[in-house]
Amino acid sequence: MKKMKLVLVGNGMAGVRTIEELLKLAPDLYDITVFGAEPHGNYNRILLSPVLAGEMTLPEIMLNDLDWYRDNGITLHAGRKVVKIDRVRRKVLAGDGSEADYDRLLLATGSTPFIPPIPGNELPGVLGYRDIADTEAMIEAAGKYRHAVVIGAGLLGLEAANGLMLRGMDVTVVHLGEWIMERQLDKAAADMLQASLEAKGMKFLLARQTEALLPARNAQGDMAERVGAVRFKDGMEIPADLVVVAAGIRPNYALAESAGLYCGGGRVRGIHVSDTLQTVTDPRIYAVGECVAHRGVAYGLVAPLFEQGKVCANHLANFGIGRYEGSVTSTKLKVTGIDVFSAGDFGGGPGTEEIVLHDKQGGVYKRVVLKDDRIVGSVLYGDTADGSWYFQLMKDRQSVAEIRDHLMFGQNRLGDAGHKGENRAASMPDTAEVCGCNGVCKGTIVKAIKEQGLFTLDEVKKHTKAASSCGSCTGLVEQILASTVGGAYQAVSANDKPVCACTEHSHKVVREAIFKHHLTSKEAVFDTLNWKTPNGCDKCRPAVNYYLISSWPHEAKDDPQSRFINERAHANIQKDGTYSVVPRMWGGLTTPSELRAIADAAEKYQVPTVKVTGGQRIDLLGVKKEDLPAIWADLNAAGMVSGHAYGKSIRTVKTCVGAEHCRFGTQLAMDMGVKLEKMLFDMYAPHKVKLAVSGCPRNCAEAGIKDVGVIGVDSGYELYVGGNGGIKTEVAQFLCKVGSDEEVMEYAGAFLQLYREEGWYLERTVHWLNRVGLDYVKSQVVEDGDNRRRLHARLLDALKDARDPWQTSREGAAVKQFIPIQVEA
Amino acid sequence: MTDWKRICPLDDIPRLGSRVVRRPGAEDIAIFRNADDEVFALHDKCPHKGGPLSQGIVHGRKVTCPLHGWNIGLEDGHAVAPDEGRCGRFEVKVEGGEVWLGV
Numbered sequence: 001m002k003k004m005k006l007v008l009v010g011n012g013m014a015g016v017r018t019i020e021e022l023l024k025l026a027p028d029l030y031d032i033t034v035f036g037a038e039p040h041g042n043y044n045r046i047l048l049s050p051v052l053a054g055e056m057t058l059p060e061i062m063l064n065d066l067d068w069y070r071d072n073g074i075t076l077h078a079g080r081k082v083v084k085i086d087r088v089r090r091k092v093l094a095g096d097g098s099e100a101d102y103d104r105l106l107l108a109t110g111s112t113p114f115i116p117p118i119p120g121n122e123l124p125g126v127l128g129y130r131d132i133a134d135t136e137a138m139i140e141a142a143g144k145y146r147h148a149v150v151i152g153a154g155l156l157g158l159e160a161a162n163g164l165m166l167r168g169m170d171v172t173v174v175h176l177g178e179w180i181m182e183r184q185l186d187k188a189a190a191d192m193l194q195a196s197l198e199a200k201g202m203k204f205l206l207a208r209q210t211e212a213l214l215p216a217r218n219a220q221g222d223m224a225e226r227v228g229a230v231r232f233k234d235g236m237e238i239p240a241d242l243v244v245v246a247a248g249i250r251p252n253y254a255l256a257e258s259a260g261l262y263c264g265g266g267r268v269r270g271i272h273v274s275d276t277l278q279t280v281t282d283p284r285i286y287a288v289g290e291c292v293a294h295r296g297v298a299y300g301l302v303a304p305l306f307e308q309g310k311v312c313a314n315h316l317a318n319f320g321i322g323r324y325e326g327s328v329t330s331t332k333l334k335v336t337g338i339d340v341f342s343a344g345d346f347g348g349g350p351g352t353e354e355i356v357l358h359d360k361q362g363g364v365y366k367r368v369v370l371k372d373d374r375i376v377g378s379v380l381y382g383d384t385a386d387g388s389w390y391f392q393l394m395k396d397r398q399s400v401a402e403i404r405d406h407l408m409f410g411q412n413r414l415g416d417a418g419h420k421g422e423n424r425a426a427s428m429p430d431t432a433e434v435c436g437c438n439g440v441c442k443g444t445i446v447k448a449i450k451e452q453g454l455f456t457l458d459e460v461k462k463h464t465k466a467a468s469s470c471g472s473c474t475g476l477v478e479q480i481l482a483s484t485v486g487g488a489y490q491a492v493s494a495n496d497k498p499v500c501a502c503t504e505h506s507h508k509v510v511r512e513a514i515f516k517h518h519l520t521s522k523e524a525v526f527d528t529l530n531w532k533t534p535n536g537c538d539k540c541r542p543a544v545n546y547y548l549i550s551s552w553p554h555e556a557k558d559d560p561q562s563r564f565i566n567e568r569a570h571a572n573i574q575k576d577g578t579y580s581v582v583p584r585m586w587g588g589l590t591t592p593s594e595l596r597a598i599a600d601a602a603e604k605y606q607v608p609t610v611k612v613t614g615g616q617r618i619d620l621l622g623v624k625k626e627d628l629p630a631i632w633a634d635l636n637a638a639g640m641v642s643g644h645a646y647g648k649s650i651r652t653v654k655t656c657v658g659a660e661h662c663r664f665g666t667q668l669a670m671d672m673g674v675k676l677e678k679m680l681f682d683m684y685a686p687h688k689v690k691l692a693v694s695g696c697p698r699n700c701a702e703a704g705i706k707d708v709g710v711i712g713v714d715s716g717y718e719l720y721v722g723g724n725g726g727i728k729t730e731v732a733q734f735l736c737k738v739g740s741d742e743e744v745m746e747y748a749g750a751f752l753q754l755y756r757e758e759g760w761y762l763e764r765t766v767h768w769l770n771r772v773g774l775d776y777v778k779s780q781v782v783e784d785g786d787n788r789r790r791l792h793a794r795l796l797d798a799l800k801d802a803r804d805p806w807q808t809s810r811e812g813a814a815v816k817q818f819i820p821i822q823v824e825a
Numbered sequence: 826m827t828d829w830k831r832i833c834p835l836d837d838i839p840r841l842g843s844r845v846v847r848r849p850g851a852e853d854i855a856i857f858r859n860a861d862d863e864v865f866a867l868h869d870k871c872p873h874k875g876g877p878l879s880q881g882i883v884h885g886r887k888v889t890c891p892l893h894g895w896n897i898g899l900e901d902g903h904a905v906a907p908d909e910g911r912c913g914r915f916e917v918k919v920e921g922g923e924v925w926l927g928v
Contacts, residue, residue: 452907463907468894535841535860538882538889538896561841565880565891573891577877816837820847823830823926 003031006316007092007102009082009255011036013045014289014305015108016064021313023072029317032074033100035092038131039079041065044453046302046486048135052163056450058132063453075100085259087282104284104316107256107271111249111290111300116151120213125227126243129160138244142167145241149173149230151210153180155333155486157246158197162335164242165202172203172238174210174230184331184342188358189365189381193333193340196363209233213243251291251298261285263293270298275323277312288312294326301329303489306455330391332384332482332489339426339483341387344377344394345369352376357408366408373401385425386410388478396495402773411475425479434476437469442480449484457481472727495771500539502532507543507760514547520556522548536562543761546648546684550756553798566646568817570805571628574621579628581607581620582645583635584681587655587673587693588616597638605631615652615690617643629810629818641681641804648762649684650691653677654702658695658712667712669695672741676710679745680752682802683795686759686768689752704732707755707765708748713737717744721751721777722769730766733774736782750781750791757794827916827927832856835919838864843879843888845869846926854915855879856924857888857899864924865899866917872897872910 006022008015011034019032036042042064050056069076080094091101113128115121125141127134141148142164150161153175165171173180179190194204209232216228230240251270253263261281262272270293272280277292279285288308290300299305304327311324330343346369348354357366364382368375368390375394380387389411393400400407428434430443448454448463460481461468467477482489496506503510510529519525522544526536536544545562560568571579583598598618602610608622623631632642644650653676656662658669673693683689692701693710703709705725709732711718716739723732738747754777759768769777781788808814838844838858846854846866853869855878863886869879876892886899896905902914916927 533885535884537884537887538894541882541884561839561883564882569880573877573880575874575876575892577875577880816844817839817842820845820853821833821837822847823832823928824849 004029004103005101006030006032006104006106007100008032008034008106008108009085009092010108010110010289010291011038011040011042011076011078012108012110012289013042013063013302014110014309015106016042017306018106018108018288018309018312018316019074020064021310022316025313025319026317030104032072033077033102034069034074035077035080035082035094035100037079037081038133040132041068041076041078043132045131047450048129048132049159049163049486050450052135052138052160053166054163060450082255085255085285087259087285090284102284104286106312106316107279107285107287107291108289109252109255109271109291111251113245114248114250115245116210116247118210118212120215120227121245123213123215123227124225125241126213126245129156129244129246130249138164138242139167141242142169146170147172147239148242148244149238149240150244150246151175151230152246152248153177153204153206154246154248155181155184155331157244158333159335160244160246161202162197162200164244165200169242170203171201172205172240174205174208174232176207176209178207180204180206181333181340184379185340185381186346186367186379188356189340189342189367189379192360192363192365192381193338196338197335205232205236205238208236213240216241249290249300251293253291256287256291268293268296268298275311275325276315277308277324278315286312286316294324297326299327299329301331302485303327304329328391328395330387330482330489332387332486337427339380339382339384339479341380341384341482342378343387343391344375346377346379355404355408368407370400373399373404375400383410384483385475385479388475388482399773402775425476426483428480434480435464435466435469435473438465440464440466445477445480446484449481454481455485455489470727499543500537502536502540503529505529510544511547511551511758511760514544514551518552520548520552522559522562538564542648546686546761549684550798554801567648569625569628570632570642570644570646570809571623571625572646576622578622578624580645581623581628581631581635582613582617582643583640584643584677585617585640586677587653587670589655589670589674590618594638594640597635597640601631601634604634613645613652615645616654617645617652619645626818626820629815632806632810636804636807642806644682644805647684648687649682650677650680650689652690653680654690654692654706656694656700658693660695662695664698665695665712666714667695667717669693669701669712672710672712672717672744673701675741675745676748679749679796679799681799682805683752683756683799685752685756686761687764689755689765691748705729706732708732708751710744710748716740719744719747719751722766722774724764724766726764733769735774735778746788746792747781749795750788751777753791753795753798754780756798757791829918829925829927832924832926835862835864835922835924838924841883843881843883845877845879848928853877853879854926854928855888856917856926857883859883859886859899862919864917864919866915866926867897867899867902868913868915870912871895872904872912873908878912 044061044063047061082092083095084093093099113130148164148169148171150157150173153173161171161173179187211233212231213227214229216224216226218224229237231237253271256271257263261279271287272293273287277286289305311322314322333340353370355368367379369377378390428442432442434442445464454460467474525544541562545559548556566572605627607620611619613619653673655669655673659665689707691708692703692706694701694703695712703711705723709720718737719735720732721735724730843855843857855869857865869877871890873895876890878888880891881888887896895908902912904910918925
C-alpha cells in the first residue's frame with residue numbers, strides 16, 4: 001500500500017513531539033516531510049534561558065539532531081519557511097520555491113514575541129526573545145555593551161534579565177504592572193521574588209510605561225544606528241545598549257489564515273481547532289502548539305502542547321480515541337537558586353477562601369486558594385516542594401476538607417526519611433544527596449534532565465534511578481525536574497497514570513474492566529484492553545495477577561510466573577541470591593518446642609544469621625534456595641507454617657502481653673491477635689498488611705503505625721486504620737469503637753476486604769485511604785452494617801481453602817523450581 | 826566446536842520462567858523459556874550487582890532482575906537502555922522436546 005503523505009510546518013517542540021508520538025503508534029503510516037524556518041534540528045526552546053545564562057551550550061539543548069530525521073526517514077527542509085498552503089491541490093509552498101504534497105497537514109507554526117508599537121522598536125539592538133538567533137544576539141551584545149533593559153517582568157523577561165546579568169550586564173527590568181509576574185504571582189510572593197533578584201543585582205522599574213526607544217549618539221553627537229536609551233511616559237530616561245522585549249507572545253496564524261482556515265477574531269486569535277486538534281475549517285489539516293486556539297485558549301507553556309501532541313498523534317495514526325479537553329497549567333521560574341511556583345486561579349474572589357503561611361524573614365510564602373473545599377489555585381515562594389501535590393489535588397478536584405488543618409505543611413510533613421527533610425529543590429547545592437537509596441545527587445539529576453532531554457518523572461527515574469527505590473524523594477525529584485524544565489513539566493495525576501509502558505490504561509481502568517467483563521486470565525486482560533506487549537512486564541503482570549485473583553477468587557487461576565520471586569519461592573531473596581525463612585508465630589507467640597525446631601533447623605542448614613524481626617518473628621537468613629523445601633519440611637513437622645514475610649499479603653499481627661499477664665491490661669491482646677492472624681492467614685492484598693493489638697491505651701504493640709491497629713480499652717476496642725511505620729511515618733486514623741472480639745474480626749476483615757477489592761497494586765492502606773477518603777471507608781464499613789457483613793463474608797470465602805504455601809510448594813511438581821539441574825563439566 | 830549437553834525436557838522449564846544449570850567449578854547458567862517456547866541461556870548473574878537472573882520475571886524476550894529491576898535482553902544479554910552492561914550468553918536449542926545447552 002502506498003503511504004500517505006504527512007507534512008509538518010514548524011520544526012519546533014510541539015510539532016516534532018507530535019511526530020514522535022505518531023511514530024510510536026504507527027511508524028509506517030506516513031511519508032513525513034518537515035519544514036522549519038530555523039536552520040536547525042528541533043531544540044529544547046525552554047532551555048534557551050540556561051544557554052543565555054551560560055549554564056548550558058546549544059549542542060546540549062538539541063532534542064532531535066539531523067541524524068534523527070534521517071534515521072526515521074523524515075525529509076527535513078530546515079531554514080525553509082512555508083509561505084503558502086494550497087488546500088485545493090493539497091500542497092505547501094516554501095519561500096525558496098520548494099513544494100510538498102500532503103494527504104494530512106500538521107501546522108505547528110508557534111508564536112512570535114509581541115513587540116509593542118512604540119517609536120524606535122525597529123532599531124538594531126531591540127530584540128524579542130524566542131529562538132537561537134535571539135539568544136545568540138543577546139550573548140553577543142552582552143560581550144560588547146553594558147546597559148540592558150528588559151521590557152516585561154513575566155516569566156520570560158525575568159529569565160532573560162537573569163541571563164544577561166550573569167553575563168555581566170547591568171540589567172534593568174521595566175514593567176507596566178504594579179508588581180512582577182502579576183499573571184503568575186500575587187503581590188506578596190512577587191515582592192519576595194523581587195527582593196531576592198535585587199539582592200543578586202537586578203534593578204526594577206515598576207508601573208512604568210515605555211514611550212520611546214531612542215537611538216544612541218556616537219562620539220560626534222550624531223544618531224548612531226543602534227538603540228541607546230529608553231524613555232518613559234513620565235519623562236525619565238535610562239541608558240540601554242540592548243532592549244529585550246518580553247511583553248507576551250502572539251500566535252503565528254497568518255499562514256493558516258491566508259489559506260482560509262478560521263483563526264478567530266477579537267481577543268482570541270489563533271488557528272481554531274477542535275478537541276481532536278483538527279482545524280475547524282479543514283479536517284485534513286491539524287494544528288498543535290502555540291499557534292492554536294482551543295476552546296478559546298491559546299497556551300504559551302510547553303506542557304499543554306505535549307498533551308495536544310499526544311492526542312493529535314492518536315488521530316493522525318487513525319486510532320480515533322482521545323480528546324484534548326484543555327490543560328490546567330502551572331508555572332515555575334527557571335532562575336537558579338530561586339523557588340517559585342504558581343498554578344491555577346489565585347486571585348481569590350467571591351466564594352473563595354484562602355490559607356496563607358508567610359514567614360518573611362525565613363523567605364517562605366505559601367498561599368492556597370480554595371473554593372467548595374477544593375484547591376483552585378496556589379502560589380508558593382521559597383518552599384515549593386509541595387507545588388506538585390497542590391497542583392495534583394487541584395487537577396483531580398479532590399476535596400481537601402479532611403486535610404485542611406495540615407494542608408499548608410505539605411504532603412511530606414512528617415517522618416519523610418532519606419533526604420534530611422530537604423524541601424527547596426532549586427536552592428539545594430548540586431552535591432546534595434536527593435535519593436538516599438541510590439545515592440543520587442541533585443547535580444546528577446539536573447545533568448541527566450538537560451543532556452538526555454527528559455520531561456517526565458518516569459524518564460528521570462529510569463535514567464538516574466533517583467526516586468526509583470523507596471520513592472520518598474519523589475516530590476523533591478519532581479521539583480528538580482520542574483525547576484529545570486520550567487513550564488514543560490506537568491504533574492501527572494496518579495488517577496490516570498498508566499500501569500506501565502505496556503498499556504495506556506490506569507490501575508483504575510484495569511481493575512474495573514476485570515470486574516465488569518468478568519476477565520479471569522491475564523491473556524483475557526491483555527486482549528480486552530489491547531496491551532502493547534505480548535505478555536506484559538515485571539510491573540503490570542504482578543498487578544494484573546493480583547486483580548484477577550482478588551476479583552475472582554477460586555475462579556481466576558493464580559499465575560506463579562506473574563509473581564515476584566519472593567512470592568514464587570515463599571521466601572525473601574537477599575542480595576547474594578540466598579533466601580530468608582520466617583516461620584509464622586501466631587500473634588508473636590511461640591513455644592519451647594518451636595524454638596527448639598528453629599534452632600535445630602538453623603544448625604542443620606548452617607544458617608549464618610538468626611534475627612528477631614520488627615513484627616515479633618524469627619528470621620533465618622542466608623538459606624540456599626535448594627535447601628528451602630527441606631527446611632520447610634522440618635519446620636512443618638514441628639507444626640509451623642509460612643510466615644508470609646515475603647508477600648504482598650498479611651504479614652504479622654503484633655501483640656502486647658495484654659490482660660493475660662499485664663497489670664494494666666484491659667483486653668486479652670494476645671488472644672485477639674492470634675484470632676485475627678488465623679482469620680487472615682494466606683491473605684494476599686495490594687501491598688503488605690500489618691496489624692497490631694494492644695491490650696490498653698499504653699499501646700506497647702505500636703498499633704498506631706499499622707494498617708489495622710486494635711487498642712483495647714475497658715469497654716471494648718478502638719480500631720485504627722491506615723498507619724505506616726516505613727518510608728514515611730503515618731499515624732493510623734480512628735475508624736470506630738467496637739465492643740466484642742467478634743466485632744473486631746468483622747470490622748477489621750471488612751476493612752481489609754474493601755482494600756483488597758478496591759486498592760491499586762502496591763498501594764498501602766494509607767495511600768488508598770488518602771485517595772478514597774476515610775469518610776468513604778466509614779460509609780462502607782462502619783455505617784452500612786449489611787455491606788460490612790457482606791465484605792467480611794467475601795473475605796472469609798476467599799480464604800476458605802487457604803493452605804500453607806510451604807507445604808504445597810515442596811510437594812509434587814512445584815518443587816522443581818528449587819532444584820538446580822546438574823551437568824558435568 | 827560447540828559441545829552440546831542435554832539439559833532437561835522443555836516442559837521442566839515453566840513458560841515465562843527459568844531453571845538454573847549448575848556446573849562443577851563454573852558459574853551457574855540460567856535457561857529461560859518464553860511464552861512462544863523460545864529458549865535462551867545467560868550467565869545467572871546480572872551485570873549490575875550480580876543478582877540471579879534465573880529468579881526474575883520473564884516477559885517478551887527480556888528478564889527483569891529480581892534485585893534492582895534491571896531489564897536484560899535474553900537474546901544478547903545486554904541491559905536495556907538507559908542501563909548499560911551485558912552478561913554472558915550461551916548457545917541453547919530445543920530438539921525433540923529436549924533442551925540442549927552448548928558449553
